[in-house]
Amino acid sequence: MAPLRIVFAGTPEFSVPCLDACRASGAELAAVYTQPDRPAGRGRKLTPSPVKQAALEAGIPVEQPESLRDADARARLAAYAPDLMVVVAYGLILPRKVLAIPRLGCWNVHASLLPRWRGAAPIQRAILAGDAESGVDLMQMEAGLDTGPVLLERRTPITGDDTGGSLHDRLSALGADVLAAGLRRVMAGETLTATPQPEAGVTYARKLDKAEAQLDFARPAIELERQVRAFDPWPVAEGEIAGERVRVWAARAIGTLPGAAPGTVIAASRDGIDIACGSGALRVTAIQRAGGKRISAADYLNARAELRAPR
Numbered sequence: 572m573a574p575l576r577i578v579f580a581g582t583p584e585f586s587v588p589c590l591d592a593c594r595a596s597g598a599e600l601a602a603v604y605t606q607p608d609r610p611a612g613r614g615r616k617l618t619p620s621p622v623k624q625a626a627l628e629a630g631i632p633v634e635q636p637e638s639l640r641d642a643d644a645r646a647r648l649a650a651y652a653p654d655l656m657v658v659v660a661y662g663l664i665l666p667r668k669v670l671a672i673p674r675l676g677c678w679n680v681h682a683s684l685l686p687r688w689r690g691a692a693p694i695q696r697a698i699l700a701g702d703a704e705s706g707v708d709l710m711q712m713e714a715g716l717d718t719g720p721v722l723l724e725r726r727t728p729i730t731g732d733d734t735g736g737s738l739h740d741r742l743s744a745l746g747a748d749v750l751a752a753g754l755r756r757v758m759a760g761e762t763l764t765a766t767p768q769p770e771a772g773v774t775y776a777r778k779l780d781k782a783e784a785q786l787d788f789a790r791p792a793i794e795l796e797r798q799v800r801a802f803d804p805w806p807v808a809e810g811e812i813a814g815e816r817v818r819v820w821a822a823r824a825i826g827t828l829p830g831a832a833p834g835t836v837i838a839a840s841r842d843g844i845d846i847a848c849g850s851g852a853l854r855v856t857a858i859q860r861a862g863g864k865r866i867s868a869a870d871y872l873n874a875r876a877e878l879r880a881p882r
Contacts, residue, residue, distance in 0.1 A: 575758050578653040578673070580604040584621040585739060586659040588747035589680055593657060594629060596754040601651040602632045606662050639669050648672055655757075658712065659746065667714050677712040678753065679719070680746040682739075684708065684726065686768040688776040689717035694742060695735045696776035698801035701793075704728050705738060707746040709753050711765045716775075720765035725749045731823075734803040779806060786810035788834040792824035792851035799853075812836065812844060812855065813878055820865050821857035824848075839878040841869040 575598040579590050582605050593600055603626035611618040619627075626633050636644045649672050656677040658665065670677050683693035684706045697705045706726035713719040725745040729738060756763060784806045786795050799808045799822045808819045813836050822843075831837045831847035838845040843854040858871045872878055 574599045575754070576601050576652060576654045578602050578604060578648065578651050578656045579622075579626075579659075580656060580661040580663075580665075581622045581659040582606040582620045582662045583660050585682070585743045585746070586622050586661075587625050588743050589657065589659040589750050590622060590625055592747040592751040593754065596751060596758065598655075598754060598758065600629075600631050601653055602634055604634045604636070604648075604661065607635045607637060636663075639663055640666055645669060645672070657750065659750075665712065670712055670714065675757070678722070678750070679710045679712045679717070680750050681708050681710055681717055682742045682746065683776070684724065685710065685717060685721060686770075686773040688774055690776040691778040693776040694738050695779055695801040696774075697729060698733060698735060698738065699797050701797055702729055705742065707742050707749050709749045718768065720767045722763045722765055723749050723753050734800045736804045781806045784809045786819060786853075788846055788853070789849045792848040792853045795848060795853050796822055796824040807859070810846075810855075812846065812858070813875070815875075816861065817871075818859040818865075819855055819857070820859060822853050822855045824851050825854050827852035836878055839868075839872055841872070843868045844872070844878065 577593055577598045578601050579593050581590060590603065603622060605620045605622045608617040608619050610616065623633050634647065639645060639648070645668055648669065653673040655675040656673045658677055659680045665677060681693070683697065684704070685708045688696050694705070704726055706724060708721045709723040710717065710719045710721050725748060727741055727745060753763060784802055786798060786808050788810070799819050802808045803820060809816060810819050811834065825845065827837060827845065827847065833847055833849050835847045836844060837847050837852060843856040845852045845854050856868050857865055858868060859865045
């Protein structure tokens with residue numbers, strides 16, 4: 572049997588373990604598709620995506636079309652004669668004509684338990700919503716947004732310590748694991764069962780907006796805790812502490828007696844800075860001042876000793 576011939580499409584760091592899984596599977600990687608180089612950093616220098624960097628290091632041909640909607644781009648893809656296209660956080664829409672090119676169609680590794688959190692930011696939305704678990708689905712792609720039937724799935728609990736970053740890393744590894752399992756079974760001659768997604772329970776994970784980073788202390792403390800965790804490492808929650816706007820990197824909800832107006836600092840110690848919320852209080856434990864770096868609440872209080880005064 573001839574080896575499975577794959578075209579891989581992905582862009583961010585999340586996708587790299589899945590690219591590695593394709594390489595390790597014994598399949599033939601014909602090409603890697605990724606987003607065009609984008610300006611990054613303070614100098615706004617054109618920077619290749621993490622997937623492009625990994626592909627070039629492995630000696631795999633790289634394609635970076637602005638779109639896959641024109642006939643020339645589709646013809647170039649078809650010329651690679653892929654049996655399968657694996658798509659992981661690519662960032663471009665695949666038209667029907669592209670989905671039809673590979674003999675086995677296109678697989679997508681998606682970081683949620685579908686049909687919950689279809690769309691761009693499933694990891695952060697799951698934390699924001701207080702979901703108890705997340706996971707990755709290996710999905711057979713179709714024209715709709717993350718609507719295709721599920722081939723394989725891996726699950727993981729979301730803990731009270733999980734951030735957007737920690738859950739991202741765990742799901743990235745799980746994605747590589749479920750993809751490797753799918754490739755192994757197909758290359759052994761198995762036809763995977765595609766299970767249609769249920770119609771009930773559909774939610775959409777819209778793209779993150781920096782405007783969402785603002786902490787509103789009139790809201791319940793538990794919601795603000797989830798906001799802080801979900802937006803670490805980007806876009807990072809922001810709030811005002813006793814008149815100073817800061818970025819809030821770590822915080823947890825605590826119970827407190829009623830009476831203080833939301834946004835009031837009700838206690839401050841080496842353990843953290845407690846801020847009254849609409850219900851409960853938020854204990855802030857890691858902060859970043861304007862122009863500064865991330866520091867502990869204890870270090871912040873060294874510079875703002877007045878916050879330690881009894882209230």
